[in-house]
Amino acid sequence: MNHDFLNSALWSGFAYASGWRQTKAGTIQVIDPSNGADIASVGFGGPEDIARAAKEAKAAQKSWAATVPAERAKILNRAADLLEEHGAELADWIVRESGSIHPKAMIEIEHGALFIRHAATLATASSGTFLPGMDERTNYARRVPHGVVGVISPFNFPLVLSVRSIAPALALGNTVVHKPDPRTPISGGIIIARIFEEAGLPQGVLHVIPGGADAGEALCTDPHVAMISFTGSSRGGSKVGELCGKHLKKVQLELGGKNALILLDDVDIDIAASNAAWGAFMHQGQICMATGLILAQSGIADALADRLATRASHLPVGDPSSNQVALGPIISDAQVVSIQAIVDDALEKGAKLLAGGTHDGRFYKATVLAGVKPGMRAFEEEIFGPVACIATFDTDEEAVELANHSDYGLAAGVITNNMGRAMKIGDQLNVGQLHINDQTVNGGPYAPFGGRGKSGNGSRMGGPADIEEFTQWQWVSVKQAATPYPF
Known part of the structure; x- marks a missing residue:
């Protein structure tokens, strides 16, 4: 395997949080499910690591949101370029770590790059509308980022099911704390951290911290995190939804299906x-x-x-x-x-x-x-x-x-x-x-993807749904000068 881009000497034993760091919770070994062999060691995050990352992501968010949209788009497109340029090397990691056959791994590379490129277009998309008024003031509504978005992704399509949330969240001015499944932290995390690091994403804007259920719970309850985007089982999604509801966070759930x-x-x-x-x-x-x-x-x-x-x-x-x-x-x-x-x-x-x-x-x-x-x-x-x-x-x-x-x-x-x-x-x-006239396994960056009932909370990601999910409306009214009221 060619280790040039994903050289483990850079990240072995570390997580990505304002640079490559050791985690308080230690490390875990990543195992090849085909034969039980050790693949690599990565940093393993616990609640303390999540809290630090969320705080740093919150501190970085205002300046990232103020970055010129075209510059945000440029960074995302460069990340997509890197994913494609090193696709053959990175696909080998997906095969070994997630048990994917090689064609499926290459689908992840191809679709992952498409999701990032689609997200880049959102950075420069129209983000507001003028509103009718009842008096002389000017009224308009604009979409603004939530702040810090927490992303929790599963093992099965680890690259695609991570970047499809991370990329639009970043494009629209949010910072991200991402918890990939600890069984696939390389495909679902390290690869993503590396392409965005090399693409020039400022430190503190993206944190990638593999972790277990306690890290996921910490992400859902942290006061610095405004939204959670979760992909996983219906049982896990129910728990995430409950925690986010209790802490008044926006939550997007993409769950199972029959x-x-x-x-x-x-x-x-x-x-x-x-x-x-x-x-x-x-x-x-x-x-x-x-x-x-x-x-x-x-x-x-x-x-x-x-x-x-x-x-x-x-x-x-x-x-x-x-x-x-x-x-x-x-x-x-x-x-x-x-x-x-x-x-x-x-x-x-x-x-x-x-x-x-x-x-x-x-x-x-x-x-x-x-x-x-x-x-x-x-x-x-x-x-x-x-x-x-x-x-x-x-x-x-x-x-x-x-x-x-x-x-x-x-x-x-x-x-x-x-x-x-x-x-x-x-x-x-x-x-x-x-x-x-097709079977059920379909997906891509341009269609609003999601389900209802035990398959999710009716939220969608992809295509026109990304702006709806990863930003919120703000109403702005403007008077030329303040006027008195009768009190």
Whole structure:
């Protein structure tokens, strides 16, 4: 591996907080989930480290917000350039640390740069509007930064799911304290710190401190932090939302999903199976947008299940650094146990196992379950593993009912040759993202991304939503001179 840009001698044992520093909470070893080997050592933050970073970020915020917007944009674009220039080297770290296959790691590099470049355009976007008045004064409203934004990101797409919050927050004049998942602190943190450091971001504007639950709680309760942007599990998001509500902070929650892909009886079976396989098995199913429930109309269900099982059986599982596999490792042993328990529950309740259902350590085979029904954990719960769950329906109305059965509301897909039928179904689905003639794993910097119900608090990030999330309105009224009142 080429260590030129991400030379660990610079950051080994450190976090990034007004430069590379030791943390009060010590260090942690970063482990390759494929083989248990040590990758590196990074600084590990606790509440004291978060408090110091938040205070320094608060002190740096006013001058950063006063920086000419074009200069903020220039720094962000330079960071995107660096990410692309060193993409091959940085992708290797993503593979080793998160268990990603190489093409998925390169998607993170490509999309990460796009998110940063989109954010750069926000720095110079129009940020206000004139308002009608009731007297001679001038009234206008402008968007102003919150101040310090805390970002908490997960392990599965660590680079993209960090920069999609960090970059727009910075572009719009906020400073950031970022807590990446301690299992992926390099992909989700060190890489980001390095590109912004080299791009010329002033010290104190971005702090990157890997940490556990106590660090996350400290970020949510710190008085210097005005907003939290959280991506992770519904359980974790509920805790974050509770803390932010108690401390009157703005909170953005992007959580899990049990995303339905509806396959109508006029589809091309091979194309449908391809979409279902990609949505269910991409990155071992460890994606909030993963196709968690495949709803196949009765007339095609058996053929679809057979084709999907064939595809699953041909997907090799193993160490992604070999570049010979389609699926890498599950992130932890505990997650493997959780996946297996959900599969076993489905089989005990009458589902049929058509492929997979077993694992070798953290390497879980692509799995296909047919005959999945409400009441089975495989129907109800987000699995976060490579398990395709097939349920059947007879009518379009039943498809809508089954898709909306979930407490989640992130993404859905409808595949059919009848566009009118697809749109009628789609209009009835309670989701934040609807994909006609596509599977559920879609994302990018230009669309407002988020969900409802257990998938989030209705907030969005990306595209036009970024300004709404990372700034707030300020009303300004101007009189030419003060005038008396009757008191």
